[in-house]
Amino acid sequence: MPPYYNPTPEQLNHWQRHARSAFPALCRPRAANSHKGSHGTLALVGGCVGMSGALVLAGSAALKSGCGKVWLGFMQTALPLPVLPQQPEIMLATATDLAQRTDITACAVGCGMGTGAAAAAWLAALLAQADKPPLLLDADALNLLAVNPVWQHHLQQRHGDTLLTPHPAEAARLLQCSTQAIEANRPAAAQQLAARFRAWVVLKGRHTLITSPSGQISQNHSGNPGLATAGSGDVLTGIIGSLLVQGIPTAQAAIGGVWLHGTAADLLVAGGCGPIGLTAGELADAARWLRNRLVVDT
Numbered sequence: 001m002p003p004y005y006n007p008t009p010e011q012l013n014h015w016q017r018h019a020r021s022a023f024p025a026l027c028r029p030r031a032a033n034s035h036k037g038s039h040g041t042l043a044l045v046g047g048c049v050g051m052s053g054a055l056v057l058a059g060s061a062a063l064k065s066g067c068g069k070v071w072l073g074f075m076q077t078a079l080p081l082p083v084l085p086q087q088p089e090i091m092l093a094t095a096t097d098l099a100q101r102t103d104i105t106a107c108a109v110g111c112g113m114g115t116g117a118a119a120a121a122w123l124a125a126l127l128a129q130a131d132k133p134p135l136l137l138d139a140d141a142l143n144l145l146a147v148n149p150v151w152q153h154h155l156q157q158r159h160g161d162t163l164l165t166p167h168p169a170e171a172a173r174l175l176q177c178s179t180q181a182i183e184a185n186r187p188a189a190a191q192q193l194a195a196r197f198r199a200w201v202v203l204k205g206r207h208t209l210i211t212s213p214s215g216q217i218s219q220n221h222s223g224n225p226g227l228a229t230a231g232s233g234d235v236l237t238g239i240i241g242s243l244l245v246q247g248i249p250t251a252q253a254a255i256g257g258v259w260l261h262g263t264a265a266d267l268l269v270a271g272g273c274g275p276i277g278l279t280a281g282e283l284a285d286a287a288r289w290l291r292n293r294l295v296v297d298t
């Protein structure tokens with residue numbers, strides 16, 4: 001067993017009971033005859049020059065959270081690398097080429113995307129298509145959305161599920177208010193965003209709030225300040241996107257994904273890896289270890 005994963009039996013039992021009752025779909029075993037196509041294909045788009053790492057973190061987390069295939073679409077004119085040496089399972093494309101694919105189960109956009117002209121053009125084209133698979137917008141995709149009312153209108157008209165995963169500063173940009181105003185009334189901010197965009201909203205931070213499009217709020221209690229490190233939000237995007245393409249209902253993918261991400265950090269801290277110096281890349285392996293222990297034996 002990796003040295004960091006040594007929860008007490010009581011702790012593990014508590015996590016298992018909670019997950020099996022709150023997000024049963026995350027705890028189902030794989031069908032014996034399943035194949036990679038059974039577990040969905042996630043497209044992650046972002047990673048401009050200098051921020052390729054955000055996309056790689058999200059992609060690795062997605063794969064380790066159980067989806068069948070992961071494509072990364074880099075917001076760059078050419079691929080930063082022909083293959084990821086540490087994760088060759090992940091398929092790579094430019095964002096432009098990835099937009100042509102028709103075999104994508106869900107798309108998560110924004111990790112390290114940048115807010116330049118190329119990112120804006122790519123997002124505009126995506127949002128102009130009303131009928132699309134589930135769409136998760138994070139980070140720079142939210143920052144671009146915040147300054148373009150036309151795209152906001154397009155997003156409101158979408159048919160598929162939409163998920164927005166802002167941190168408080170991104171929520172403030174979307175609602176054109178201060179970060180302090182968001183933090184002063186987090187439930188109201190999350191509900192306002194959910195209603196405006198007819199979207200699931202994951203308002204990040206300590207005790208992340210997950211709000212349904214109709215305004216129903218769930219508060220997450222896992223996680224710790226070890227998560228206050230570069231890239232941990234990118235990992236969350238990968239986890240939630242991965243759960244979505246596995247056919248897990250959106251409510252469980254969002255609420256369960258946030259819980260799994262936070263509990264992975266709790267597992268690492270309990271084992272002495274953090275909170276100080278915990279790195280985002282470590283979360284994916286911990287989440288994988290944990291999810292496999294949540295599975296109900298048949």
Ligand SMILES: NC(=O)C1=CN([C@@H]2O[C@H](COP(=O)(O)OP(=O)(O)OC[C@H]3O[C@@H](n4cnc5c(N)ncnc54)[C@H](OP(=O)(O)O)[C@@H]3O)[C@@H](O)[C@H]2O)[C@@H](O)CC1
Binds near residue numbers: 051112140231
């Ligand atoms: N390896 C890589 O490639 C990485 C790439 N990354 C990519 O970088 C891009 C920019 O993302 P970003 O979040 O760093 O910038 P941005 O949205 O301007 O936020 C900074 C501002 O917001 C505030 N703020 C932030 N969080 C807050 C909170 N919880 N609660 C309250 N306030 C908060 C903060 O305010 P401060 O407290 O500093 O005054 C500051 O003003 C994005 O695409 C991302 O994916 C990163 O993921 C890192 C690893």
Ligand SMILES: Nc1ncnc2c1ncn2[C@@H]1O[C@H](COP(=O)(O)OP(=O)(O)O)[C@@H](O)[C@H]1O
Binds near residue numbers: 139227231232235
């Ligand atoms: N003090 C904390 N307690 C619990 N969770 C935290 C804390 N600080 C950050 N997080 C979590 O870490 C993640 C940070 O995401 P984000 O701000 O988007 O980071 P990045 O852009 O670097 O990926 C979110 O899931 C947030 O809820």
